[in-house]
Structure formats: structure tokens, C-alpha cells
Amino acid sequence: MPSAITDRSVAPADAAFLAAMAALAGGVCVVTTADPEGRPVGFTSTAVMSLSRSPQLLAIGVDQASRTLPALLGRGRFALNILRADGESVSRRFADRTADRFAGLAWTTDEWDVPLLTAYSAAVLSCQVARDVPAGDHRLITASIRRILPGAEDGGALVHLGRRYHPLPVRSAR
Template sequence: MTAVPVSPDATAAVPVGEFRDLMSAFPSGVAVVTALDAEGAPHGLTCTSLSSVAVDPPTLLVCLNLRSGTLDAVRARCGFAVNLLHSDGKRAAEVFSSATPDRFSQVRWERSRQVGAPLLVEDAFATAECVVGDVLVVADHAIVIGRVVDIVQRTDDPLLYGFRRFSSWKL
């Protein structure tokens, strides 16, 4: 297959609102990405930009806003946790997507075994601890590649987000 060059006129960006509408029509699971900063303070944010990258070695990626304190903490400690929220985790998803100053005072959490990142023990049905493998900046976000070093998982119904609302996938 031969690549065909695309003319610069064909690559004009679509309006932001149209792109948001497109992505809202693609439901996904809801995660809270967490990390401790250099001083040991916890940071976290709600994230639906999560994907597996490779199985061997187990690797995933998350996309974090460049202005995020969570991204700063991930970079400072070179590690983070992905907390996959269960269907009753909507309140945690809302807390970590808000401007609430002390988000961690509103949830129960404990430090993870490998990288010390906060685990949302009551709101997550699965967690993955990751060591940062690479960070790639694209526009106003960073794609953070994480090598998974520990997983804790139990069976539960995942929390989903699509069409700008939360839902669950009942098993």
C-alpha cells in the first residue's frame, strides 16, 4: 500500500463542539487516574481517555491535560494508578472531575503496593499500578504510557460515560 499525501486544505480542524459531540457518542468506562506528588500529596482526575497498548509487557495509556496537577504528580513520581470505577462510583467520578480542592477527603483511599499511588478502595472494582514508560505531548494533552506492575480486580458492574451522562453495564 502506498501512502497518498493529504493536501493541507484537507486537514483543517473541525469545530471543537462538533468534536466533543462526536466523542460523547462513544461511550467508555470511567477511571480515576491518581498519583502522589513529590511532597506526597495525592492528586487525581476522572479520565475516559484510557486504552490498552500491549499485552506483553502489559502496557496502557492515559491522556492527561498539560495543566493538570495530576500530570505533574505522575511526572514527579514516575508512577500512577488507574482506578476503574464500578457502577456505584458515580459520586467519585463527579468529585474527581470537579474543581473541588480536597478531593481525597471525600473518598476512602489507600496507597498502592508498588508505586504508592492512591487507590480508591470503595469506588473502584479494579486498579492497575503503572510505572511511566514514556510521555508524548500532543496539543494540550500528554499521552502517558504506563507499564502495568500490579493489578487488583474483583467482579463488578463498570461505570460508563457517554452522551454526557453516566450509566452502568449490568452483567
């Protein structure tokens, strides 16, 4: 049974859409880049999909109101950090608009000074923006994969479903 929407500011049609989307599981990622001054910025996203194997492309949806969007488009490069099963606290931190998102976290940069969260990720994809398309209250960003960095071995995956996090450990094949 879907959970009820209690926010009275949400129209009934929007509530139905949100409930339906809550039934769609999404892998939890953190998109990171740097602003023009070189400061690391990022946000949590489940609006991510692989788009093409040849050439290697992916797509992300970014809210038009995102404070990270100008830096992402300005830099033209970002990292897609695919969170491990134990990455809920990192996801929550990057979803919090008031948090100092990188404070106290282990992170590095790639050759383009894009911040990487390798220590918390099952994999990190270094990306270059290929296209930016308006899509309602979001932007659809397609990107080419420049490099893939492995993360933790057997780190599993973090999934968001039913408005909750679900860690999925990797099971050994027998």
C-alpha cells in the same frame, strides 16, 4: 440526536468534534498518584486504552493544564482505578477542580505510596510511566502495568456516553 453545544466560546468545528466524541462511550477511571510532599492527587479520565498485552501496557491522555500532571510525571507511578457501576459520585468528585478529592473517601496506598481507590473500583492497575509524548493540548502517557488489584466482585462498570454517566451492571451468564 446529538445534544446541542450551548457554550458560545466553542468554535463550530470544535462543537462538531465534541459532539462526535460524546457519541464514543468511554469507561470511567480515576488516575491517582502522590505529589512530591506525598499528598494524594488525582483526576477523572475516560481517555484510557489498553495498548499491549505483552508487555502489558496502557495509555492515558492527560490535559497539559492538569494540576496532577506534574506529580504524575515526577513520581513516575500512578494507579488507574477503573470505577464500578456505582462510582458516579467518585468520578464527579475527581472531575471537580475545587473539591478536596480524597476527603471522606476510603483509600489506601501501594508499596510506592500511590493512593488506591480499591473500595470504589472494579479493578486497580498499579502503573509505571514508560513514555510521555506531547499530543496537542494533552500529553499521551504510556505505562507498564506493575500489579493488578481486584476490586468489587460483580461491580459492573461506569461508562460515560452522550455527556452522561451510565452504570452497567454485570449480568449473570445463564
